[in-house]
Structures are given as structure tokens and as C-alpha cells.
Amino acid sequence: MASSVLSAASHSFSPSSSLCSRQTHKGKPKIGGNTLRFNKGLNSFPHARSSGRISMAVAVNVSRFEGIPMAPPDPILGVSEAFKADTSDVKLNLGVGAYRTEELQPYVLNVVKKAENLMLERGDNKEYLPIEGLAAFNKATAELLLGAGNPAIKQQRVATVQGLSGTGSLRLGAALIERYFAGAKVLISAPTWGNHKNIFNDARVPWSEYRYYDPKTVGLDFEGMIEDIKSAPEGSFVVLHGCAHNPTGIDPTPEQWEKIADVIQEKNHIPFFDVAYQGFASGSLDEDAASVRLFVARGMEVLVAQSYSKNLGLYAERIGAINVISSSPESAARVKSQLKRLARPMYSNPPVHGARIVADVVGNPVLFNEWKAEMEMMAGRIKNVRQQLYNSITSKDNSGKDWSFILKQIGMFSFTGLNKDQSDNMTNKWHVYMTKDGRISLAGLSLAKCEYLADAIIDSYHNVS
Ligand SMILES: Cc1ncc(COP(=O)(O)O)c(C=O)c1O
Numbered sequence: 001m002a003s004s005v006l007s008a009a010s011h012s013f014s015p016s017s018s019l020c021s022r023q024t025h026k027g028k029p030k031i032g033g034n035t036l037r038f039n040k041g042l043n044s045f046p047h048a049r050s051s052g053r054i055s056m057a058v059a060v061n062v063s064r065f066e067g068i069p070m071a072p073p074d075p076i077l078g079v080s081e082a083f084k085a086d087t088s089d090v091k092l093n094l095g096v097g098a099y100r101t102e103e104l105q106p107y108v109l110n111v112v113k114k115a116e117n118l119m120l121e122r123g124d125n126k127e128y129l130p131i132e133g134l135a136a137f138n139k140a141t142a143e144l145l146l147g148a149g150n151p152a153i154k155q156q157r158v159a160t161v162q163g164l165s166g167t168g169s170l171r172l173g174a175a176l177i178e179r180y181f182a183g184a185k186v187l188i189s190a191p192t193w194g195n196h197k198n199i200f201n202d203a204r205v206p207w208s209e210y211r212y213y214d215p216k217t218v219g220l221d222f223e224g225m226i227e228d229i230k231s232a233p234e235g236s237f238v239v240l241h242g243c244a245h246n247p248t249g250i251d252p253t254p255e256q257w258e259k260i261a262d263v264i265q266e267k268n269h270i271p272f273f274d275v276a277y278q279g280f281a282s283g284s285l286d287e288d289a290a291s292v293r294l295f296v297a298r299g300m301e302v303l304v305a306q307s308y309s310k311n312l313g314l315y316a317e318r319i320g321a322i323n324v325i326s327s328s329p330e331s332a333a334r335v336k337s338q339l340k341r342l343a344r345p346m347y348s349n350p351p352v353h354g355a356r357i358v359a360d361v362v363g364n365p366v367l368f369n370e371w372k373a374e375m376e377m378m379a380g381r382i383k384n385v386r387q388q389l390y391n392s393i394t395s396k397d398n399s400g401k402d403w404s405f406i407l408k409q410i411g412m413f414s415f416t417g418l419n420k421d422q423s424d425n426m427t428n429k430w431h432v433y434m435t436k437d438g439r440i441s442l443a444g445l446s447l448a449k450c451e452y453l454a455d456a457i458i459d460s461y462h463n464v465s
Contacts, residue, residue: 075194076435083433091431092449094440097246097412098315099378102446107378109313111371115360124356131340133162133321133350136359141306141321144362145275145289152296156329159336161322161343162350165314166276166307167195169322173272173303174203175342176324176335177237186237186272187229189213191437193246193274196239208232213248218405218417220250222259229263238264242275242304243288244411247439251281251410257291261298271295272303279311281411283379285372296325308358310412311375319354378443382412385445389414392454399462412443422460430456 073081079095101107132138138160142153152158163169177184186205188196189212200207210232211224229238240260245251252260264271273292279285295302307320322339326332343349361367390406397403406414418426418438426432432453434440445453 079433079435082427086431086433088431090452092433092445092453094432094434094442094444094453097310097441097443099310099313099382099412099443100446102381102448104444104446104449107313109371109374111361111367111374112312112314112357114367114370115357118360119353119356124352126352129162129349129352129355131343131349132160132336134352134355134359136363137162137319137355138321140359140362142323144278144285145304145306145323146293146296146325147286147289150293150296152325157326157332159324159326159332159339161336161339162355163305163320163322163343164347164350165309165318165320166274166305167199167320168318168347168350169305169307169320170196170199170274171203172322172339172342172346173305173324174199174205175346176303176339177272178203178205179342180338181235181237184235184237185233186239187232187269188239189225189241189245191247192239192241193276194435196274210238212245213250213415215417218415219408220252220256222252222256226259226263229260229269230267232267232269234268236267236269237272237303238269239272239274240291242273242278242291244277244281244413246276246411247413247435247437248415249409249411249413250415252291254290254294257294261295261300264295265298265300270301270303272305274305276305276307277310277411278306279372279375280379283376285311285375299327301326308354312358312361312371314354314357317354317357318351319358382442385442385447385450386414388447388450389442389445389453392450393457396454397458397462401461412441414440414442416440416457418457418460422464425460425464426456430459432456 072078076096080093083091083093083095099107141162142158142160143150146153146158161169161172163172174186177186184205186200186207187210188200188207190209191213192209197207210228211221213219214221214224232238241251243251261271263269273295275289275292278288281288292302292304302323302325304323304325305320306323308317309315309320312319324332324335324339326335361371386406386409390403393403393406405417409415416438420436423434423436423438426434430452432440440453
């Protein structure tokens with residue numbers, strides 16, 4: 001019924017008194033024939049009324065989308081919206097993981113500006129890229145991940161497809177799992193970056209969690225992690241954060257990575273690495289890729305999603321890649337063909353701007369070295385802020401609580417251990433915006449604001465249960 005009303009309404013964009021009367025007499029009250037609603041609609045469209053047209057009023061009043069409920073705000077991006085709406089002078093946005101300068105301003109890397117200038121000088125065009133993306137980018141990104149001389153690359157066992165940053169690349173990997181590993185389960189850490197669950201849900205891939213964070217030690221629950229990976233059905237996919245685990249900032253040690261690889265190998269699982277912070281955790285690109293390289297060196301087949309949002313500050317350029325390291329060049333070629341087939345109906349082909357920036361920066365030794373220096377600078381600033389926050393908290397809090405976890409965690413975030421009510425207090429009383437799982441982004445903090453944040457954390461921890 002609703003559809004017949006709407007189609008009548010949409011036809012009536014041209015003035016038609018017969019349509020008007022048809023609508024008035026035939027429409028059932030529930031969906032717009034109701035005189036009251038009808039009149040109300042006309043009143044709010046005086047223009048339509050005066051010209052004798054009812055079309056717009058009807059079309060708007062009887063929405064075909066009425067059955068669609070309001071979606072909740074995104075738990076991470078929604079924090080920025082709330083922050084914008086707050087008029088307080090002392091407000092602090094520690095929700096989204098985006099790097100800020102000491103003045104808390106967004107930062108465009110100098111190497112990015114130089115790469116953009118190069119593009120202008122060359123007069124690069126805006127033609128479509130192939131479905132798999134820019135060839136120079138795909139080469140650069142696989143080499144950056146695995147090391148240029150990696151045998152898997154030389155043996156052409158790596159299928160690399162440019163993706164829409166980390167999220168889009170994970171989504172392509174999830175689509176591949178859904179299509180070719182029917183019923184396979186994905187294991188994700190508890191907790192994990194909030195979007196992982198959305199990604200696998202939307203790709204219709206079943207997932208469950210493995211233990212990762214131990215609230216008692218505010219550290220890694222290594223035993224629990226190993227047990228859960230062991231007890232998962234053989235051939236499951238295990239999502240692992242390559243470095244700088246989000247949200248906890250807690251990474252396995254190199255020895256623990258070896259043991260994780262042992263169990264995954266024993267159980268014939270397939271690791272699916274999410275590498276969103278290469279170079280940003282330690283300041284070294286190679287060190288931060290060590291976990292992935294360890295698995296690949298064992299000859300394991302591995303999926304890796306990469307992102308350049310954080311380490312090159314290309315958040316809005318949506319540049320990343322999905323890499324599938326396979327045991328033979330033939331299967332790598334087949335996998336790549338299928339990744340392209342999955343990408344084509346989703347977005348056809350990826351954007352070129354960010355891909356050129358990465359290819360130019362990684363492919364040019366001068367720019368590459370400048371990038372490494374800038375990355376070290378950014379990682380260094382975050383480390384300084386982490387130390388300063390720890391110093392401020394420990395000098396103010398005499399309760400004997402051990403805050404050393406702040407220093408042990410790495411990367412952009414600190415997982416404070418604050419619960420939802422305490423996190424709410426941080427926002428409502430102190431104007432500190434953060435995710436409700438107690439995560440704060442240290443990349444959004446300055447040395448100057450550490451004292452204030454320390455007061456907020458101490459108050460929330462001790463005075464809110
Ligand atoms: C663990 C993790 N994976 C992936 C991403 C993807 O980010 P993007 O899609 O911006 O590259 C993020 C961003 O916060 C992240 O923290």
C-alpha cells in the first residue's frame with residue numbers, strides 16, 4: 001500500500017488535480033490519507049498549497065524509509081561529534097587515534113607535501129587506476145611490510161591489492177574468507193578495535209573472541225590467548241594486531257610471538273594481521289613489521305591488511321592494502337584475481353592520490369629517509385607525553401596504586417582501565433572525550449595538558465565506582 005501511495009505521489013510532481021483527488025479519496029488514514037496529517041503536511045509546504053500541488057507534502061509524509069530505525073552513533077567517531085558540540089575551553093579530544101602537534105593541531109607530514117608537489121610538477125593525470133590499484137604502490141607497500149628482499153616477494157607468492165585504507169583492506173580480506181572458506185570462523189582479540197566486529201558482521205563471517213587483556217595485571221593474558229587459539233576449530237582465521245594493539249597498547253614479546261605462531265601452525269589456522277601502525281609504535285618500520293615477518297619466514301600463509309592513515313597521516317586519503325602471502329605463485333595469482341573480482345562491484349577501483357604519495361615517498365630514498373625521521377618525531381612526541389602523564393599521575397596520587405602500565409603500553413593509545421562510569425565522568429565532569437572502554441589517545445594529548453588529564457583520571461578512578 002505504501003508503495004502505491006508513494007508512486008502516486010512521485011508521479012504528481014507535475015500539477016494534477018485528478019491525482020490530487022485520487023490521493024485524498026483513496027488513501028488510507030495510516031499512510032497519508034488521514035486528513036489531519038495531510039493538512040499538516042500542506043501547511044508546512046505553503047508553496048505547494050498555494051499552487052494546488054500536493055506532491056511534495058505526500059512524498060515527505062509517507063516515507064518508504066519509515067521502518068528504518070535510527071542507528072546509534074559510532075562509538076569512536078561519535079566521540080568527535082560530541083567533542084565538537086562541547087563549548088568548554090578545557091575540552092580535550094582523546095577519542096580518535098589521530099596524531100596532533102604539541103599545539104593539538106592536525107599535522108600534515110612534510111614528505112607528504114613534497115610528494116604532492118612532485119605530482120603537480122609531473123602533471124599527473126586523474127585517470128582510473130586498475131582494479132588492483134597503482135602498481136608502484138603495490139610494490140612499495142609489500143616491500144615495506146615484508147622487507148624488499150623477502151623470498152615470498154621474489155617468488156611471486158604475494159598477492160597485493162590496494163584497498164580503501166586499513167578498514168577497506170580488512171573488508172576485502174573478510175569478503176575473501178566469506179566466499180572461499182565457507183563456515184570458517186574468525187578469532188578476534190578481547191578487546192579489539194571496535195570496527196573489527198562490524199567488518200566481519202557485515203561480511204557475514206562468524207567470529208568469536210580470544211582472551212587477550214588481563215584487567216588484573218593490565219597486561220597480556222598470554223595463557224588465555226594461547227588456550228583460546230588452541231581450542232578454536234582447525235583452520236580458523238586469527239586476527240592479530242601486527243604492533244601497537246588497539247585499544248590496549250599491549251603487544252606480545254618476540255618470544256610470545258614465536259609461541260603464538262607455533263599454536264597457529266599446529267592448528268592449521270590462518271593468521272590475519274592488521275597492520276595499522278607500522279613505524280608508529282617503535283619509530284622503526286622494520287621493528288614494527290617483525291611479527292608479520294616471523295610468520296612469513298616460517299613459510300606460513302598469511303593475510304595482512306595495511307593502513308597509511310597513521311604512519312603517513314593520510315587518514316582521509318583512504319590508502320592501504322590487502323596482502324595475501326600464499327605458498328605458491330599460482331595460488332597467489334588466483335587469489336589476486338578473486339580479490340579484484342570482489343573489489344569491482346564494491347567500489348570499482350581505488351583512489352590514486354594517496355597511492356602516489358606512498359609510492360613516491362617509499363620509492364625515493366631522500367623522501368623515504370625524511371619520512372622515517374618524521375615518523376620517529378611523531379612516535380617520540382607520543383612517548384614523551386606518555387612519560388609526562390605517568391609523572392603527573394604518580395606525583396599527584398598517593399594511594400599506592402600502580403600506574404606503571406601506562407609506561408609499559410606502546411603506540412598511540414593508553415588503556416587506562418577506567419570503566420564506563422569512570423569514562424563518563426571524564427567526559428561529563430572534565431570534558432575529556434574518550435571511548436567508553438577506557439581508551440585514551442595519547443596522540444591527541446600535549447605535554448601542557450598532562451597535569452589536567454592526571455587530575456581527571458585520579459578523580460574518576462578514586463571517586464567513581
Ligand atoms: C587496529 C586498527 N586497524 C585498522 C584501522 C583502520 O584505519 P583506517 O581505515 O583509517 O586505515 C585502525 C584505525 O584506527 C586501527 O586502529
